[in-house]
Amino acid sequence: MSLFTLFALAVALGTDAFSLCIGIGIAGVNRRQIALISLTVLIFHILMPLLGWYAGGFLGSKMGQAASIAGALLLLYLGGKMIWDTIKPGKDEGPRFVITNTGGLLLLSASVSMDALSVGFTLGTQQVSLVLAAGVIGLVAGMMTFAGLTLGKYVGDWIGERAELVGGIILVGIGVKLFF
Template identity: 65%
Template sequence: MSITTLLLLAVALGSDAFSMCLAIGITGVGKRQMFLISFTVLIFHIIMPLAGWYVGELAGRYIGNAAAIVGASILIFLGVKMLRDVIKKDPENAPKIALVNTWGLLLLAASVSMDALSVGFTLGTQKVNLIMAAGVFGLVAGLMTFGGLGLGRLLGRVAGERAQLAGGLILIGIGIKLFF
């Protein structure tokens, strides 16, 4: 597999994290949270392909479905909460709380990393340096996560409530997409 193909695959895998974090960044995450979320997604995008390689497709399918449902539910919850906060004008109860919670952070990172699990299994059938591939996946996903959070944070400052409303709708849309 060429490095170009590997990078394109990494960008495709990181796109869920980017879009989710764009919406989350609109809520006004702090720099510490940005680094923590980005690092967690980076680690998950390294671990998941390796786990897919070792666990296999069958186990990945069961784990993937359960985590995707939980992750989708969390995203829909955050999106609805963002919409409610905009409508009620209650910025003190922004959905940042779920991201500070360790379990919430881990579930969100797992939900955007599930496709890397099956990709890891697939890469196991190819002649690919899995360690290098997982490292590229992690680095690209971490950078895309940080970029999404930063861009969302900027949009949140510039566009205010409209950006938060759009962010809530994006999270709900991504959550619904994960169910199907």
Template identity: 65%
Template sequence: MSLVTVLLLAVALGTDAFSMCIGVGMAGVRRKQILIITLTVLVFHIIMPVIGWYAGGYFGKLLGRAAAIVGALLLVYLGGRMLRGAWRGGTEEESRAMVANTWGLFVLSASVSMDALSVGFTLGTRSVNLIQVAGITGLVAGIMTFAGLVLGRFIGNWVGSRAQLAGGLILIVIGIKLFWG
């Protein structure tokens, strides 16, 4: 597998994280949260192809769909909380809490990394350097996560209070898309 192919694969795998993080960033995130979310998604995008490589097709189908459903529902829930906060003039702290706690961060990171698990299964049938592919995938996903969070934060600061409403709608749409699959 050529380096260009691996990079294109990594960008494709990072698009879910990028789009999700625009919505999260619009809700308002602190610098520390940006770093934690970026590193968590990066690690998940390294681990998931490796797990996929070793786990086998049946286990991946069961875990992948369940985690995707939980992740999708969490995104819809987070988006709904953001909408509710925007309508009642609440603070952004409620929305941030979902990605600030360990469980919420874990589920969101896992949900945007499920496609990397599936890719790991496919890569297991090919003669590829798993460490190289997983490392590049993680690094690119981390960069895209960071970019999405920073872009979302910038848009949120620029647009003001309406950004929370837009971010909530974005997360709900992404969650519905992930749920239906």
């Protein structure tokens, strides 16, 4: 996997955090909260792909090409779901998620990192440097979280959905690329 593809993957994974954090930023956060949330999401986006990586590496050694195909299909599914969630009719806009304690912070970080767990599985079936992949994914997710929280203080809701749509398209594109 090229560095460009890895970076595109990291951006796609960071869009969940970015779009959600715009909403959190709109609800109101201070600098300390922005730093804490960004750091926690960064850490989760490093740990989750590592967990998935080891599972994917194990399955890749046992299943060979079938594991690579399964990884590509997983990316296609995740990207398609992100796209569908953005464009589906009759979306229910629930209440904004506001972090009030450590549990909320961990829940937020885990929820926006679940895709990274699945992508870690896919990466485990590819020839990619573990340290590089986890580092790039974590750093990009942390920066996108920071950007989302900061922008949320100044910009309306409309950016969040568009970011998730773009992220879904990127994941689908990478999933298709893994087939070739």
